[in-house]
Amino acid sequence: MAMYIRVKRSKTTYxxxxxxxxxxxxxxxxxxxxxDQPVNDQRLILMNTGDILEDSKTLADQKVENDAVVALTLRKDDNEFEDVNIVKPNDFYQSRDTDSGNW
Structure with a gap:
């Protein structure tokens, strides 16, 4: 049974x-x-649990369901993985609200 997952990084959703x-x-x-990023430079994190997905396990094993949101992080030059960076539309409004007190 085919399903879809949403893989997100920054403002992009795949x-x-x-x-x-x-x-x-x-x-x-x-x-x-x-x-165009090698598989070993990718890390996938299931957003609703925060679990890092393991290469050898199936999606079903790891409770990844249809329409699941998965964060993609990439390996940086120092060999560490970057932090999860997903931009949600409402983040823009929140940051704008906090700035408004500075006028």
């Missing part, structure tokens, strides 16, 4: 069609064709 039996590595390979 809609990935996948199957519950596919592994995290399969998803990273699909992303590799889209973003």
């Amino acid at each position: 809609f990935i069609q996948c199957d519950p039996t596919e592994t995290t590595l399969d998803i990273k390979q699909k992303l590799h064709t889209l973003i």
